Every structure is written in C-alpha cells, then in structure tokens.
Amino acid sequence: MTEKQGVAPMTDAARIHWTALGERTGQPPVVLLHGGPGLPDYLGPVAATVADLAPVYRYDQRGTGRSPWYGRHTLARHVADLTELLDAWGAASAVLIGHSYGADLASRFCLAHPDRVAGMLLLCGPFVGDWRAGDRAARDRRMSAAQQSRLRALLGLARRTEDQEVELLTLSWFTDHADPERGWHWAAQDARQRRPVNWVMNRELGGAGRADPLDQHLDALRRCLPARVEILGGTEDPRPLSALEALALRLDVPLTRVDGAGHEPWLERPEAVREVLRGFVRGRG
Template sequence: MTAAMIELDDGAHLRTWTTGSVVPQRYPVVMVHGGPGVPDYLAPVAGIIDDLCLVHRYDQRGTGGSSWEGEHTIVRHVHDLSLSLDAWGHDRVVLVGHSFGTNMASYFLLAHPERVAGLIQIAGPFLDPWREADRAAQRARRTGEQQARLEELDAIESRTDTEEIEYLTVSWLTDHADRTRARDWALASACTLRPINYAMNAQLNAAKKADPLESHVDELREHLPPGAVIIGGAGDSRPAGALRRLGTRLNCEVIIVPNAGHNPWLEAPDQFGATLRAAVERQTRRAGNRPRPRPPLERRGSRSETTPSP
C-alpha cells in the first residue's frame, strides 16, 4: 500500500492510499466513502478487489488526515475528486461509492461524465421517500433505554470523548442486520472514525437538499455507464425498496444481498465479495475488452428482483 498527500488548487491537502497494481487493460477504481464528516473506512472493501486492478481511497476534505479548513459544498468536493484523478494520472476511472459516497459519486458523474468509465454504488443513493421507513426501522432496533440515552446524549452541547463514543455507538448500531453483533460493530466504528466533522455533515446535507439528486434522475440515466450497478443489503435500516425504485428509474441493475446491513462486507462477506468482484471485473475492462451489455429487460429480470427486502 502507498500512502500519499495530494495538494489541491486552494492549498488544501487530501490523504490518500493506493493498493493493487496497474493493469493495462483495466481502468483503476476510486472509492468514495460516506458520512459526510467521517474519514475513509473502505480499506476492507478495497482489499476484496485490489488483486484485480489499481484501487485509490482518500479522506475527503474535512475528515481524517485531510485538510479541515473551509466550507463544504458539493461543487468543491466534486472538484477535489477531479483534481485527485489528475494527480493520480487518470483520465477515466470506475467509481465505487458507499452510503453518502454514492451521492458524491452521482454528483461527480453529472459534472464529469467523460471521466466515469464505470459506477458501483453500495448502500445508496436513497432518494425520497425513504426517511420515514428508515426512522421506523431504527426505532424498532433500539431498546427504549437506548433511544432515551441517544436523545440524552444528543442534547449535550459538548460531549466528552467517552460520551461521544457512546453516542456514535447507539446511533450506528441500527445499521446492522445481525443484532447479536450490531453493537460491537458500531462500537468499533465509533472508536476509529472520530473526530466527526459535524459542520461538514450539516453543510453537505444542506447542499444535497438544495440540489437533490431526485431532480437529476433523467440526466443520471443518460450518463450512466454500461454495467453500472447498485448493491444494497436486505437488512439495512434504509429500505431496499428505495434502491429498487431508483434502479428501475435509471434502468440500472440492483442487487440486494440477503442478511446484510448498511456495510454488507461485514455481514455477508462471501456473497458481497463475489458480487463486488464480478461488477469490478466487468466495469474495469477498457473499451474493446468489455462484453456486450445485457439488454435492459434482462437486467430488470435479474435476481435482485427476487431477493428478500427488510
């Protein structure tokens, strides 16, 4: 693995990691993590595919080891990713987004379709209406005591480090379908993904609401690269049905992994790994080496239509 800092045009720096190796007949992969406001956590996902191609990851501006200064806009973060591709020396890449990273990858596709050779979206993007179903699932997955404690911690203006870890753990334990391990996974994330950039979170969520992807679905469908796929977890608190609806609107394959939550590599590593590798092998092939895309009706009849939903 190679770690490096990329200097951007405004003097900010992004912390990056590169694994795998250059394969002449394949496009590189760039992973876009979620949040917003947490550092990169996709190393385990990169490890599933970096024997196939070159894989880049980075801490988004405002997180982890990257620069924290300045305001956060969709335009700025899209520009950061474009400058990163330049720094890595890539004209075109396959984007792999997770959670809020699927939104960022979608906005990048809208701004720079010529630079996106492939698109793999994991656990997103979720377009309205979906929030009420998510809130209901979260409430069902927390005990009354946990919900009360979450509200108590949320009301604290300046939490101690111990309180912050507890707050994040109770917040994130609903992401996982395996209720016996959910708290342990959430606690591990809470201990490693701090500090949270709450200002960045608020600014980017506001920017997403001001320019919602819902208003760009037709344009997204027009620019969607061949073979693009959305991968979700049947046990995510966020409704798999919302991903299926988006897939229908985009004419994009949707694969829902049974027994998996918001981070499907944790709960269904074999099935998720096989699904991701197949998508990467298909989409990273350069022009002339790709198989012909399946007709739209066949994609709509894929196994994603029969897999269980939450």
C-alpha cells in the same frame, strides 16, 4: 500487495491524503468513495477484495482523517476534489464504487464528468425519494425505549466528553446492522476508529443535499451513465431497500440484493459482496 500513500494538493490549497493498493495496470483504476459525510475513510477492507484486479485508490475527504481542512463544504467542491485527484493519479477515467454518501458523490461526479467514469457501483445508496420515515421507523424497532431516550439526551448536549461521543456514535450506528449483537460490537469499534466526526461538514453537505436533491437530476443522470452500472443493497439496511429498488427502476440499472445484510454488507455477507465486487471490476457487472 503493495500499498502506497500520498498527499495531493488541491487548487484551493487543501491537501487530500490518499492510499493506493495494488499495481495491476492496463485498465482504469477503482476509486472508493466513503460515506458520512464527515467521517474519515473506512473502506480498506473493501479495497482488499479487488486490489489484485486493478489499482484501488481511496482517500480521506477534505476535513476528515488525514486531510485536515477548515472552510465551507459544498457538493461542487467535493466533486472538484475527485476531479483533481484523478488528475494527480494520472487517471483519465476510473471505476467508482461509492458507499452511502459516497454513492451520492459518485452520482454527482458522473453528472459533472461522465467522460471520466468507466463504471459505477452504488453501494447502499444513494437514497432518494421519501426514505427517511422508513429509516426512522426501522431504527426505532431495533432500539429499546431506554436506548432511544439515551440517544436523544446525548444529541441534546451542547458539548460531549470523549466517552459520551463514543456512546452516541455506538447508539447511532448499531442499528445499521442486521444482527444487533454483532452490530453493537462493530458500532462500538467504529465509534473509536472513525474519528473525529466532522459534524460541521455533515451539516453543511446534508443541507446542500436537501437544497439540491439528487432526485431532481435522475433523468440527466440516466442519460450520462456509463455502460457498466449496478446498485447493491442489504435487505436488512434500516434505510428501506424499496428506495434503492425505485432508484434502479428510474435509472434502468440492475440491483443486487444481499440477504441478511445491513448498511455495511461486506461485514455480514463478505463472500456475497466480494463476488459482486470482483465481477463488477472484471467487467461482468
């Protein structure tokens, strides 16, 4: 399968690195929006599951990976980036698949440009309402007291060595997975590959999301949704599935629950997630 890469200039002089997989034409492309915020793209394995059905684009959000940039991050600017990327790709509209923070970004893009969203699959997000207490409690249950203490100590350091940064990310991410042993392996691997983390971007976009929560726009989002929308969540994600259930009811869209999977369900239940993604891209969502 053919993979292409390129760099798209934005109107503010930022340059966004993108990757495309697949060559099938005659239907809107799929655009994958990775989470974080502040991480480089990691959705290559997800792209490979549907690239024979439609061209699949993904990109490193500005300030991450191969899209180096320094400046203030805003939700509006990240929405504008996706708009300009669709223009650069010659896509009048696209099927959006957003993971975690990427699901929030997809939703905000839909609010701003509903005519350019042919379909939207929200993968393990966006989490709205009072979900953080449940998330913290679930993570505490999955960590030993020593691990919790060590994580607090690492977070309290003004500066961290490379080894300390890897340790911090591993401790922060292994609880995302249902299986703690495999979760530790995946988290340790990701702690070395999904680097560097743009912590400034994380703080700025996190603060922007708290100042203007998506919760306040759900009625407007429901009115502008495309005909094809679905939410998918893992039953063992520490972020409570009940938050996605409430969101599905509020938006009046279907929710697929993936049993035995955490925040990256394509790792723990690859066949189940593949079936949902392929059905959605084919138009059966």
